Amino acid sequence: MEIPYTSSARADTGLYNAKLGVWLFLASEVMLFGALFSSYVLLRVGAASWPHGYDLLNIPLATVNTVVLITSSVTMVMSWASLMMKNFSRFRMYMGATILLAFVFLVIKYIEYTGKFSHDIFPSTNTFYAIYFTITGLHGLHVIGGIIVNAYFWSRGSRMWKTDPQRFTNRIEIAGLYWHFVDLVWIFLFPVLYLL
Amino acid sequence: MEATSIEAVKKSVRTYILVFVALMVLTVVTVAVSSLHLSVGAAITVALIIATFKATLVAGYFMHLLSERKLIYSTLILTGIFFLVLMFLPISHMLDGLG
Numbered sequence: 001m002e003i004p005y006t007s008s009a010r011a012d013t014g015l016y017n018a019k020l021g022v023w024l025f026l027a028s029e030v031m032l033f034g035a036l037f038s039s040y041v042l043l044r045v046g047a048a049s050w051p052h053g054y055d056l057l058n059i060p061l062a063t064v065n066t067v068v069l070i071t072s073s074v075t076m077v078m079s080w081a082s083l084m085m086k087n088f089s090r091f092r093m094y095m096g097a098t099i100l101l102a103f104v105f106l107v108i109k110y111i112e113y114t115g116k117f118s119h120d121i122f123p124s125t126n127t128f129y130a131i132y133f134t135i136t137g138l139h140g141l142h143v144i145g146g147i148i149v150n151a152y153f154w155s156r157g158s159r160m161w162k163t164d165p166q167r168f169t170n171r172i173e174i175a176g177l178y179w180h181f182v183d184l185v186w187i188f189l190f191p192v193l194y195l196l
Numbered sequence: 197m198e199a200t201s202i203e204a205v206k207k208s209v210r211t212y213i214l215v216f217v218a219l220m221v222l223t224v225v226t227v228a229v230s231s232l233h234l235s236v237g238a239a240i241t242v243a244l245i246i247a248t249f250k251a252t253l254v255a256g257y258f259m260h261l262l263s264e265r266k267l268i269y270s271t272l273i274l275t276g277i278f279f280l281v282l283m284f285l286p287i288s289h290m291l292d293g294l295g
Contacts, residue, residue, distance in 0.1 A: 023268050
């Protein structure tokens with residue numbers, strides 16, 4: 001049986017089905033991260049004292065990571081735009097750059113984490129580090145998830161470009177929606193955890 | 197404007213590059229403001245205003261929310277309401293403490 005509305009839009013929603021599906025998934029993601037942000041506020045206002053993130057965390061590394069993730073968002077949207085312009089080799093280049101930048105983000109995060117661990121700082125050290133490791137850890141898992149999906153579309157999954165280019169372009173668009181969401185979460189995490 | 201034709205996509209690409217530059221500038225501004233070590237209230241306000249502006253750029257242009265279908269807007273409005281409830285929980289706890 002063929003899955004309906006993978007390429008063309010449904011008349012009633014005006015959307016292809018997967019796009020609505022990904023937006024509903026992102027709505028649930030907003031609630032997931034929202035619950036953790038809410039916990040952060042609750043912990044912070046309930047604490048007798050709360051450290052400044054900039055005294056405990058590595059601002060230069062986190063700033064570089066912000067630049068890396070924003071750049072990866074641009075390369076992601078450019079990979080979709082390349083497909084819209086029927087340029088498959090450029091798509092591969094931009095998608096490859098997106099995956100590479102995601103790895104750079106993880107390597108920097110690894111350096112940050114191991115820097116803390118080597119100083120005997122763990123999630124159990126105090127409430128600040130507990131929420132820091134929880135939220136950034138969950139965000140890191142999202143980055144890994146994005147790498148897996150994007151790597152599939154960069155490699156084996158890209159065969160669809162030959163058989164059903166419109167559907168493949170749609171897939172890249174919604175993979176992009178997820179990836180931009182991961183960037184968007186970091187845009188809030190960076191100032192909230194590191195700079196305040 | 198829905199980017200469907202090749203010409204329209206080419207135009208969008210120029211916009212993406214401008215948005216990228218804006219996001220970079222705003223990242224620098226965020227870090228610069230934090231180095232001023234403002235009072236907690238002022239620092240939170242400024243940081244959240246800049247972050248919200250950056251998020252609007254990403255959602256509006258990269259996620260194409262400026263030209264999306266009504267059903268997605270409805271979904272996001274509903275999500276926004278629930279998100280606000282989540283954010284209100286710690287505030288109500290604070291107010292309880294004051295009372």
